[in-house]
Amino acid sequence: MVDLITAKSNQYAEVEKFDSNSYLNMELLRFTTAGSVDDGKSTLIGRLLYDSKSIFEDQYEAVKATSEKRGEQYVNLALLTDGLKAEREQGITIDVAYRYFSTPKRKFIIADTPGHIQYTRNMVTGASTANLAIILIDARHGVVEQTRRHSIIASLLGIPHIAVCINKMDMVDYNQEVFEKIIEDYRDFATRLKTKDIHFIPVSALLGDNIVHRSENMKWYEGVTLLYLLETIHIASDINHIDLRFPVQYVIRPYSDEFHDYRGYAGRIASGVIRPGDKITVLPSGFTSKVKQVELDGKVLNEAFAPLSVTVLLEDDIDISRGDMLVRENNLPRQSQDIEAMVCWMSDKPLQLNGKYALKHTTKDVRAVIKEIKYKLDINSLHRITDAPCIGMNDIGRISLRTTAPICCDAYTKNRDTGSFILIDEGSNVTVGACMVID
Template identity: 65%
Template sequence: MMDNNQLLRFTTAGSVDDGKSTLIGRLLYDSKSIFEDQLQAIETTSKKKGHDGVDLALFTDGLRDEREQGITIDVAYRYFTTPKRKFIIADTPGHIQYTRNMVTGASTANAAIILVDARHGVIEQTKRHSFIASLLQIPHLIVCVNKMDLVDHKEDAYNKVIEQFEDFSSKLLVRDVRFIPISALNGDNVVNRSKNMEWYQGAPLLHTLETMHISSDINKVDARFPVQIVIRPQNEAHRDYRGYAGRVASGVFRTGDEVTVMPSGFTSKIKSIDTMDKVLDEAHAPMSVSITLEDDIDVSRGDMIVRSNNKPEPLQDIEVMLCWLNNEPSKPRAKYSIHHTSNVQTAMIKEVIYKINIETLDRVNDDKTLTMNDISKVKIRTTKPLIVDSYRENRTTGSVILVDDATNETVAAGMIV
């Protein structure tokens, strides 16, 4: 049964001390997903820190700096299974200087849990994380109004947060937003229904996660195959074999399909689709295969095989929604390596079109410098054309990262508009 469970990836986000790590600890603890030796170790650590019970946040806060400061710095991944579903949790940082880690944790998520402290309501970090979730096209947002025990479980406090968030979220591109009043510390409405909030008639958090519909984010229409490596066996029996290996980014490829190699524009037909142990009639995303063509065409790493009747446009000037991840600000017309699927080119930020004011979601047109955590729309110029789709249509071929060649640091992540 477990092998047939749907896998749900979700991320937790919110401001610092909103209780994200405690919530995940409560989920793991109450769903009995903790190994006995882990539980004993956490109980021992909790006693050393002077806690009466188990410090649930320790289940995710693994770094020594995090335990000393009581905050989450890195993205902590945890896995658990219930009889209904498998889960991968990305516990992301709340401090503003670690917003870039939230981008990392949310990039593959099916749902995002946004925690809001019932006492403080919607604040800047709540808006920042919600906007990033919208930008990354996470289809489901669950707003958990936490620490309801500190406002005497009052419905008015819960409704006030809903009103604040709905006023803000009307500007976001999120289809499904749900609200749940919880107390992560005491377990109210996390795994079990709360007896302290009888006025709430909805499902607890775990039931919501178990029953949430997961829609595939894989583009099934546009056939895209970025070439990672050319396979040329050296043994005598297969010396004439020339296969182009990679992972199908989207769509379906079938033997006999007429395809075009981009950016050269040469056309051919698929001769065979091979794996390690068998020959396939078709391959679809996200399968890793080797494709051979009927014609001898010059194909190398970074090229993309597409169906001839559905070709993307090669672009050198690309508009991107960019999240700046580096401590150092951007430098005017500085050169970076741009990584797109298996293709790496030299590029520069030609223009900062506008930046986003996270507090209001307004555009800022007069500030052209990118600093850490800034989200902006930019125009990037590449030395050679890239074969791209918009991120909205295709997550794989619509995303890029920028790398500083001098330090080899990833300085930005972007979504092609």
């Protein structure tokens, strides 16, 4: 039995005292990984978790014992992330699993997803909230179909940063030329991606090179380690702080003597900044008013910004309910019943042309009919299939739809919250489509 984890790599375990105030400055970074055991994805996650002291002894011992029982050569770290019985039996990742670790600088949420094309919907789910995607490339094989597919999904879902980890460098003698060649190939292909911030790191997840510690074996590499990148990459600007979009989620009416006339609009700021005194417009009614107060739990705030949940009070009593949106009068979203969108389909029953679905957008529920299926995307090549496209499970394509009432949306590339919506099958109530609004 080979122990993947050596004590010397356990850097954070040796931190003497936890600085209990440092957490007040910790940011949250969400990233996604896609792939199967063979790609070294689980080993990479295991390495990050263990080296940041996030795998506990009892978890590690349990996984080691199971690996031994199965007669496996290595401690199979996939058993840490594959939580369901069916996954452990078959040795595959089926569903998205969420993993957590933190360093003194940041807290990380990993959406760990399967990598095979038949689980595209799970990759899309994991990617929908991520700030960064880790794309794993096997140094022996270079850029392959799966690399392209994972990158295309990351780009379509608007993930702002990609970290390309060229893994298994130990199997190619830590050769710099191999690394450079793969970067060149990837860059050729990446010109078609929307993601602009792409980083390349040569690693060996198995042996720990350039994951947490700088590699002794690749002195030619002058860049940062993966963990350093995750800890320092600038994410504060990923949130749109320009266009105020405040979808009203719930109206707070206490009906108590003390707060008799209180009417607070509760919601999470999707984008932009809101301050007392701001002139706002309510959509879809078009009424205007001024912000009287922004608060949470009785604490008055000077200003609030995305992604905070707050309660907004207005100067005027106007009719506002869940599904309405507060915006600035000179910065309006698009209001339309005719929507163009990319859809990722998530159901065995294909998308029906002229079919009707329930549609959920921010806090608003409407119904929609599919007017046109424009094309299906070959997600290995970005090639558009326009000849009688049928969008089935795991397919991505472009559609036009018409809604029963206007929705207030922005292009997905400008705003991930107001640019996204889901389609729900009205018979089964299951979420069947994930959609992104096109410019």
